Amino acid sequence: MNNSHLLLSIAILGGTGKEGKGLAFRWAQAGYHVRIGSRSADKAITAASEIEKMLGEGITIEGLSNLEAARGADIVVVTVPYVAHRDTLESVKNELHGKILIDVTVPLVPPKVATVQMPAAGSAAQEAKEIVGDDVQICSAFQNISHEHLLDDEDIECDVLVTGTSKEARSETIKLVEAAGLRGWDAGPLENSVVIEGMTSVLIGINKKYGSTHAGIKITGAKHSTD
Amino acid sequence: MNNSHLLLSIAILGGTGKEGKGLAFRWAQAGYHVRIGSRSADKAITAASEIEKMLGEGITIEGLSNLEAARGADIVVVTVPYVAHRDTLESVKNELHGKILIDVTVPLVPPKVATVQMPAAGSAAQEAKEIVGDDVQICSAFQNISHEHLLDDEDIECDVLVTGTSKEARSETIKLVEAAGLRGWDAGPLENSVVIEGMTSVLIGINKKYGSTHAGIKITGAKHSTD
Numbered sequence: 001m002n003n004s005h006l007l008l009s010i011a012i013l014g015g016t017g018k019e020g021k022g023l024a025f026r027w028a029q030a031g032y033h034v035r036i037g038s039r040s041a042d043k044a045i046t047a048a049s050e051i052e053k054m055l056g057e058g059i060t061i062e063g064l065s066n067l068e069a070a071r072g073a074d075i076v077v078v079t080v081p082y083v084a085h086r087d088t089l090e091s092v093k094n095e096l097h098g099k100i101l102i103d104v105t106v107p108l109v110p111p112k113v114a115t116v117q118m119p120a121a122g123s124a125a126q127e128a129k130e131i132v133g134d135d136v137q138i139c140s141a142f143q144n145i146s147h148e149h150l151l152d153d154e155d156i157e158c159d160v161l162v163t164g165t166s167k168e169a170r171s172e173t174i175k176l177v178e179a180a181g182l183r184g185w186d187a188g189p190l191e192n193s194v195v196i197e198g199m200t201s202v203l204i205g206i207n208k209k210y211g212s213t214h215a216g217i218k219i220t221g222a223k224h225s226t227d
Numbered sequence: 228m229n230n231s232h233l234l235l236s237i238a239i240l241g242g243t244g245k246e247g248k249g250l251a252f253r254w255a256q257a258g259y260h261v262r263i264g265s266r267s268a269d270k271a272i273t274a275a276s277e278i279e280k281m282l283g284e285g286i287t288i289e290g291l292s293n294l295e296a297a298r299g300a301d302i303v304v305v306t307v308p309y310v311a312h313r314d315t316l317e318s319v320k321n322e323l324h325g326k327i328l329i330d331v332t333v334p335l336v337p338p339k340v341a342t343v344q345m346p347a348a349g350s351a352a353q354e355a356k357e358i359v360g361d362d363v364q365i366c367s368a369f370q371n372i373s374h375e376h377l378l379d380d381e382d383i384e385c386d387v388l389v390t391g392t393s394k395e396a397r398s399e400t401i402k403l404v405e406a407a408g409l410r411g412w413d414a415g416p417l418e419n420s421v422v423i424e425g426m427t428s429v430l431i432g433i434n435k436k437y438g439s440t441h442a443g444i445k446i447t448g449a450k451h452s453t454d
Contacts (some may be wrong), residue, residue, distance in 0.1 A: 116419045146448070157447040161429065188432040192343045195429050198422035202388065203446075205415040212449035219430075220384040221373070222439035 009033040010176070011073035013066045013088055014080030016047040019104055019142065022150025023077065023180060025051050028059050030179040035062045037069030044069070054151070070095040075176070077102040078128070079142075082109075085124060089131045096136040100169050102176070103128045103193075104142045106200045114205035116198040125163065125193035139164035139173040140193035143200050145182070146214040158216025161187035161196045183226060185219055236260040237403070238300035240293045240315055241307035243274040246331055246369065249377025250304065250407060252278050255286050257406040262289045264296030271296070281378070297322040302403070304329040305355070306369075309336075312351060316358040323363045327396050329403070330355045330420075331369045333427045341432035343425040352390065352420035366391030366400040367420035370427050372409070373441040380408075385443025388414035388423045410453060412446055 010027055012020045015036035028034045028051065036051075038044035045063030052061050062069070070076045070092040076099055080088045085105050105124040109117040121127035125140035132138070141162045149156045160177045162184050164170040170186050177184030187196060199217060206215040237254055239247045242263030255261045255278065263278075265271035272290030279288050289296070297303045297319040303326055307315045312332050332351040336344040348354035352367035359365070368389045376383050387404045389411050391397040397413050404411030414423060426444060433442040 115416050116421055118421075185433055186436050187429045189342050192425065192429050192432070194343055194345075195422050195425035198419065198425075202414045202419050202422050205419070206412060206446060206449050209413050210449040210451070214448040216447045218445045218447050219433060220443045220445050222433050222437040222442040224437070 007033070008075060009035060009073045011035045011037050011069035011076045013037040013069060013076065013078045013092065014084065015069070016043050017079055017081075019145075019147040019150070020077075020079040021047055021051055022147050023079065023142070024048075024061060025054060025151055026180040027176065028055055028061050032176075032179065033062075035064055035069040035073055037064055037066035039066060041065040041068070066092055067095065073099070075100045075102065075172070077104060079104045081105075082107045082124060085127070086131060089128055093132045093136075096132050098135065100137045100139060100172055101128065101132060102139045102141055102173055104140075106143045106197050108201065114201050114208060116201045118194055118198065122191065123194040123197050125190050125197070129165065129190060137165050137169035138190060139169050140190060140196060141173050141177060141184070143196050144203060144216055146216065149214070150180070156182060156216070157214070157218070158182070159218050160184045161217075161219075163187045163190050163193040163196065165190050178226065183224055185222075185224070234260070235302060236262060236300045238262045238264050238296035238303045240264040240296060240303065240305045240319065241311065242296070243270050244306055244308075246372075246374040246377070247304075247306040248274055248278055249374050250306065250331075250369070251275075251288060252281060252378050253407040254403065255282055255288050259406065260289075262291055262296040262300055264291055264293035266293060268292040268295070293319055294322065300326070302327045302329065302399070304331060306331045308332075309334045309351060312354070313358060316355055320359045320363075323359050325362065327364045327366060327399055328355065328359060329366045329368055329400055331367075333370045333424050335428065341428050341435060343428045345421055345425065349418065350421040350424050352417050352424070356392065356417060364392050364396035365417060366396050367417060367423065368400055368404060368411070370423050371430060371443055373443065376441070377407070383409055383443070384441070384445070385409070386445050387411045388446075390414045390417050390420040390423065392417050405453065410451055412451070
């Protein structure tokens with residue numbers, strides 16, 4: 001992988017949803033090559049052109065099928081609803097060898113979305129590892145972010161806890177978190193992803209009980225490199 | 228249970244450890260009757276007299292065996308290391324009917340204490356439920372607090388997320404959190420305890436990686452009743 005982030009290419013699978021569009025917007029703005037993927041290339045092209053209009057002159061975003069988006073990318077981000085998680089990963093897994101896969105999926109099981117209900121693998125991220133195999137570095141991140149704010153350049157009062165299969169992959173992912181204007185923390189091995197995925201259910205419950213819409217978390221008592 | 232907290236009696240099992248002593252100190256100061264329990268009544272008596280010396284004139288704390296401490300209490304708090312969790316609960320379960328049990332246990336499995344490793348039940352709190360049965364209300368709380376600060380009246384920069392088997396039990400537990408000078412949030416059903424127990428491993432890892440000693444978490448973006 002090239003170390004200059006200006007040359008890195010990021011595929012965002014399921015990039016036509018709110019999370020995907022918001023991340024695409026922020027990363028394109030930060031200088032990354034962004035490739036939006038969708039099951040339908042047409043939808044991806046539409047989403048890409050919508051985001052391009054919000055960006056400065058001369059910044060382009062590609063719209064492609066998930067497979068094509070993953071094929072040309074250095075880093076592949078999955079932002080699909082949990083119900084499409086397995087199929088999406090199966091469909092692109094041959095394109096992931098030697099790359100970093102960043103899984104944003106929260107395994108919410110309606111109707112009890114405020115109750116933690118993890119898949120048998122332990123978490124969506126560990127399930128991703130079972131699907132794509134051991135020669136892909138996997139990180140898990142961005143699950144607790146209120147995605148509406150990603151698209152409007154607002155400050156987001158929520159830290160991003162990054163878990164992953166290696167320290168190096170977590171470090172690369174934290175760079176992307178910071179490029180998106182957020183504070184990222186190394187939260188340890190992929191087994192810890194259950195905490196961050198599950199926190200989304202806790203925050204959904206807090207929003208309901210306390211009348212908020214954007215409950216988030218911040219790490220306290222530790223000094224971050226960006227402080 | 229009596230609604231006047233001044234008449235409520237709290238047993239702290241494993242109350243000779245740092246967490247137990249710190250909670251005993253803060254709750255006694257707030258007007259609760261505190262009963263420290265230990266496997267050895269002698270050790271409990273010693274701990275109780277240590278804490279009494281730190282408190283104002285006329286405030287007393289009892290030291291008893293775990294069984295005796297639980298027997299006379301309205302609320303029973305378990306603050307034992309995970310290795311003693313099952314035995315402690317088995318030894319007092321006949322004294323818990325109709326009471327609230329607050330489980331503070333974090334199921335750390337050395338040497339990988341920065342990796343989330345939950346018991347088969349899903350979390351220590353769910354395991355407690357399996358042990359003590361359905362006629363005990365169980366809450367889980369205080370896992371992310373750096374317990375050294377409880378004993379010295381310092382402000383603690385960490386929220387307490389409370390999960391539990393009923394809204395009423397969570398509400399009672401949040402009163403105790405606030406009596407201890409902390410901010411408590413209703414974090415939903417006991418199934419969500421995995422998030423808060425597991426967060427302790429994430430925070431241990433952050434302390435190690437970022438050179439901190441008291442990493443904690445705060446909920447953002449929601450208005451708390453005490454704000």
